[in-house]
Amino acid sequence: MKNLFIDILAFGALLSSVLVITSKNPVIAVIFLISVFINAAGYLILLGIGFIGISYIILYVGAIAVLFLFVIMLLNIRLSDLLEAGSQYTKNIPLAIAIGLLFIYEIFTIIPFRIHDVSLISSLLNLITNLNELFLTSDISTLNVVYNTINPILADSTFTNFTQIQALGQSLYTFGAFWLIITSVILLLAMVAPIFITHKSNK
Amino acid sequence: MINNNLILIILNTLISLIDVLLVLLPVLLSVAFMTIIERKQLAAHQRRVGPNTVGYYGILQPFSDALKLILKETVIPSQSNKILFYLAPVSTLIFSLLGWGIIPFGQGLTLFDFSLGILYTLALSSLGVYGVLFAGWSANSKYAFLGSLRSTAAMISYELILSSAILIVILLAGSFNFTTIIESQEAIWFVVPLLPVFIFYFISILAETSRTPFDLQEAESELVAGFFTEHSSIIFVFFFLAEYSSIVLFSCITAILFFGGYNMPELFVNNTFISLQAVVLGLKTCVFCFMFVWFRATLPRLRYDQLIEFCWLNLLPVAVAFIILVPCILVAFDIAPY
Amino acid sequence: MDNISMLFIFVPILSLILLALNLLLAPHLPYEAKVSAYECGYVALPGQTRSTFQIQFYLVAILFLVFDLEILLILPIAVSLYQVGTFGFSVAVIFFIVLTIGFVLEIGSGAINISTSANH
Numbered sequence: 001m002k003n004l005f006i007d008i009l010a011f012g013a014l015l016s017s018v019l020v021i022t023s024k025n026p027v028i029a030v031i032f033l034i035s036v037f038i039n040a041a042g043y044l045i046l047l048g049i050g051f052i053g054i055s056y057i058i059l060y061v062g063a064i065a066v067l068f069l070f071v072i073m074l075l076n077i078r079l080s081d082l083l084e085a086g087s088q089y090t091k092n093i094p095l096a097i098a099i100g101l102l103f104i105y106e107i108f109t110i111i112p113f114r115i116h117d118v119s120l121i122s123s124l125l126n127l128i129t130n131l132n133e134l135f136l137t138s139d140i141s142t143l144n145v146v147y148n149t150i151n152p153i154l155a156d157s158t159f160t161n162f163t164q165i166q167a168l169g170q171s172l173y174t175f176g177a178f179w180l181i182i183t184s185v186i187l188l189l190a191m192v193a194p195i196f197i198t199h200k201s202n203k
Numbered sequence: 204m205i206n207n208n209l210i211l212i213i214l215n216t217l218i219s220l221i222d223v224l225l226v227l228l229p230v231l232l233s234v235a236f237m238t239i240i241e242r243k244q245l246a247a248h249q250r251r252v253g254p255n256t257v258g259y260y261g262i263l264q265p266f267s268d269a270l271k272l273i274l275k276e277t278v279i280p281s282q283s284n285k286i287l288f289y290l291a292p293v294s295t296l297i298f299s300l301l302g303w304g305i306i307p308f309g310q311g312l313t314l315f316d317f318s319l320g321i322l323y324t325l326a327l328s329s330l331g332v333y334g335v336l337f338a339g340w341s342a343n344s345k346y347a348f349l350g351s352l353r354s355t356a357a358m359i360s361y362e363l364i365l366s367s368a369i370l371i372v373i374l375l376a377g378s379f380n381f382t383t384i385i386e387s388q389e390a391i392w393f394v395v396p397l398l399p400v401f402i403f404y405f406i407s408i409l410a411e412t413s414r415t416p417f418d419l420q421e422a423e424s425e426l427v428a429g430f431f432t433e434h435s436s437i438i439f440v441f442f443f444l445a446e447y448s449s450i451v452l453f454s455c456i457t458a459i460l461f462f463g464g465y466n467m468p469e470l471f472v473n474n475t476f477i478s479l480q481a482v483v484l485g486l487k488t489c490v491f492c493f494m495f496v497w498f499r500a501t502l503p504r505l506r507y508d509q510l511i512e513f514c515w516l517n518l519l520p521v522a523v524a525f526i527i528l529v530p531c532i533l534v535a536f537d538i539a540p541y
Numbered sequence: 542m543d544n545i546s547m548l549f550i551f552v553p554i555l556s557l558i559l560l561a562l563n564l565l566l567a568p569h570l571p572y573e574a575k576v577s578a579y580e581c582g583y584v585a586l587p588g589q590t591r592s593t594f595q596i597q598f599y600l601v602a603i604l605f606l607v608f609d610l611e612i613l614l615i616l617p618i619a620v621s622l623y624q625v626g627t628f629g630f631s632v633a634v635i636f637f638i639v640l641t642i643g644f645v646l647e648i649g650s651g652a653i654n655i656s657t658s659a660n661h
Contacts, residue, residue, distance in 0.1 A: 005546070027340060031287075034333065054322045055613050058366075062329025063606040066359060069336060070602045073352075074594060163318065165379070166624060169617030173629030180632060183614065184639040187607050191643035194603045195650055198596045219547040227551070273559070276568050281577065293556045300555075304548045315545035322616075349594075356598050359605045366612050373619040437563035441556065511601065515653040519608070523644065526615065527637055530622060534630045539622040 006046050013039035026072045030065060037061045051165045105131075226314055230303050234447045235265040241447075241496045248500035275436035280342060283433065287341035292434060292441035295334030299445040302327045302452045307382050309465050309480035320381040321373065324456060325366055328411060332358050334445070335430050342433035350429030353507055354413060360514040361410035361417070367522040368404035371397060371529050372460050377540025385464035387540065394461040400525055401461050403518050405494075408453045410514070412446065415499035417510055454491035455484065462487050597653065604647060611640055 016035040023029045037060040044053030108128045172180060239254065239262065246253030254261040279288060305320040307313040317323055332355055339351020372393055376384040394401045410417040431442050458464060464487075465480035473479055505513070533539045618625060618633050625632075647653065 031337075038330075050317075050319045051322070051617075054319055054326050057326040058322070058329050059606075059609060059613060062326070062332065062362070063359070063602070063609045066332060066336070066355065067599070067602045067606055069340075070599050073340065074596070074599055163620070165319070165617055166621040169619075169621030169629070170624050172614075173618050173621070173625040173632050177629075177632040180614065180636055181639065184611075184636045187611060188639050188643045191604065191607045191640075192646060194600055195647055198600050199650055216547070219544045220551070222544045223547045223551050226548075227555070273563050274566050276570065277563060278571065281573075289560070293553075293560070296556050297552050300552045301548065304545050314548055315543070317545075352594055352598055356601045360601055363605060363608050363612070366609070370612060370616060370619055373616070374622065377620055377623070379620065436567060437559055440559070511597075512653060515601075515604070516648055520644070520648070523637070523641070526612075527634065530618075530630055530633070533622060534627055541623045 002046060006043060009039045009043040009046065013043065027069065030068050030072060033068070034061055034065045037065065049164070051168060222314060226303055226308075227300065230300070230448065230451070231444075233451055234444055235269070236262075237447045237451055237492060238265045238268070238443075240492065241499070244493070244496045245500050248497075269440060272436050272440045277436045277438060278433075280344065280433050282343040284341040284343070287337050288434075289438060291334045291336075291338035291341060292431075292438040292445075295331060295338075295445040296441040296448075298327050298330045298334065299449045299452065302449070305381060306452075306455055306459070307385065307465065308484055309478055310382075312481065313382070316380065316382060319379045321369055321379050321384070321460075325362075325369065328365070328449075329359075329362060331445075331449070334442075338434065338442070339430040342430075344433050347430050347432040350432065354430055357410055357417060357507075357510055357514075358413070360511060361407045364403055364407035364514065364518050364522050365411055367519075367526055368400050368407060369460070371400050371525055374529050374533065375540065381459055381464070385459060385466060388463040389466060389469075392461060392463045397461065397529075399521070400529075403521060404461070405457065406518065408457065409495070409498060410510075412449050412453055412495075414450070414495055416502040416505055418504065450495055451488065451492060454488045454495065457491050458484060458487035600653065604653070607643075611636075 013036050016032040016039060019032040020029050020036065023032060037056060041053040041056035041061070044050075044056060047053075105128060108125060242264070243253045243261070254264040257263045257267045279285060302324055304314045305317045305323055307316070335351050335354045335358065337351075339347045339349075339354075342348070372384065373379060375393060375397070376387045378384060378387070409415075431439060434442060465484040467473065467479070467483050530539075614636070615633060618629060622630065
């Protein structure tokens with residue numbers, strides 16, 4: 001039953017992400033974006049990563065999507081203008097392809113998984129591994145760090161009996177303290193910039 | 204063998220359906236009675252009689268209202284976005300009813316004992332913004348649009364206060380689970396150490412359910428009826444039900460977070476075999492429902508800029524200060540919950 | 542099937558039943574004046590709906606995003622305060638001090654002041 005729900009949510013996320021880019025009206029596109037977020041959050045919750053899933057809903061749906069909607073409503077774009085502008089964006093397709101390939105390359109590098117059955121994918125993965133050896137040094141230590149981070153079974157937290165969110169707090173406020181403070185500086189910048197941008201326009 | 208399994212599955216589904224109905228039907232009834240309580244109580248505050256014709260003492264008034272509204276024509280403005288026009292009220296109702304899924308009505312008496320219970324409530328209340336925003340946008344009327352914008356900005360501002368107040372409660376309880384929060388209040392209700400937190404928490408839930416000092420979305424003198432200006436008949440009922448359901452829900456959550464939930468003070472020992480826990484929770488909820496209406500009868504409406512500035516310039520600094528202060532005390536005296 | 546998934550299935554069905562009841566039982570007689578946008582008895586002027594609005598709403602939303610993220614990052618320490626002890630707590634305090642700078646700036650610059658910006 002749970003597997004069925006997970007499959008439905010994954011399919012819903014994919015379907016609505018396709019609908020985000022195909023729908024003409026920007027507000028409708030944001031609605032499908034919200035649907036993507038909710039599906040992804042439900043997927044994470046069903047997988048057992050409850051806190052991350054719920055923070056997805058609180059942050060992405062509760063804050064970011066509201067921000068998108070405000071921007072779209074603030075600009076009040078007419079549909080015809082949008083279609084006109086859309087035709088000019090086709091010249092950016094090479095850039096889009098380059099960014100997309102870079103993203104796929106990164107993902108395949110970071111997430112270590114093997115697919116033996118499909119020859120095409122495995123050959124692609126081999127190619128990427130070879131490329132990595134060309135670019136990076138032979139010991140891919142950073143990748144191992146990432147691998148250990150995303151695989152909680154390997155982390156130290158398996159020894160103690162923490163709830164998931166306690167483990168998160170434990171690692172965030174001890175090992176990840178430096179990153180947390182960097183995050184706070186980034187958040188400070190994110191707060192300062194819009195204040196000054198909107199402040200100038202008032203005068 | 205297969206037949207047996209099938210029967211078992213059907214039986215399980217039926218039992219969970221009955222469980223869900225056992226929660227939802229009283230909730231819907233309490234929402235219906237909440238409307239009549241509000242009208243009667245407002246009448247009492249203003250020395251009127253209030254509705255007293257339908258049924259004994261006017262007690263059937265909400266049902267006749269609901270029946271009337273179901274039988275009325277749904278007027279859809281020609282300029283509106285039809286699907287969103289229906290979807291917004293439906294989603295508002297769904298998100299406000301789903302919040303009841305994790306409320307413990309007694310020891311173990313809950314639909315779902317979620318370990319992140321309180322975050323689930325916060326997530327649902329942040330989803331509730333969309334019903335308001337899309338209702339105003341889809342109606343394509345300027346009053347509805349302005350009302351929804353105002354309402355959304357106020358709701359998201361006060362959600363910050365709500366989540367910081369809840370954060371402080373979690374600091375004392377050491378868990379997100381509602382049952383654990385209630386059990387950790389056996390010694391003393393959280394309202395005693397956290398009285399200032401309770402005050403700004405209650406202000407934030409008044410704004411979150413957009414009740415009177417903060418009901419700017421439906422300021423009649425400026426914005427007709429706010430974001431549901433164009434909504435009529437059943438889709439209006441959805442907004443109405445959602446509003447009152449969230450009032451009762453937040454009253455219940457207030458009772459759970461600050462007033463010990465289903466636990467009685469230990470002065471009153473219950474020696475009988477009858478569990479009075481649900482009744483105790485219900486009585487506590489009634490007190491806060493009463494306070495909601497009391498505020499409506501007493502307080503005048505704020506101006507919109509006062510509303511936003513009150514949140515960002517007065518309440519939020521206090522909330523942030525308490526987020527620092529409470530863990531300071533917990534760490535200094537080494538009394539952080541394990 | 543457990544109770545919570547039943548609730549998630551049943552509540553949408555309930556609202557759909559109510560909608561269907563209305564569609565079945567209610568009359569449906571639209572005419573032009575009835576379905577036009579509400580304008581206190583006058584004919585609504587075209588182009589006034591969905592108009593642009595003040596930048597302050599956008600600023601409220603973006604500041605909300607930052608503060609929400611901040612509270613969400615503080616949430617894990619609320620349940621693990623005992624485990625991380627004084628060290629983790631001092632990290633949280635540093636985290637808050639940096640953000641308080643932004644907070645002071647937000648209050649001091651009067652960015653959220655809707656009334657003053659409306660007068661200009």
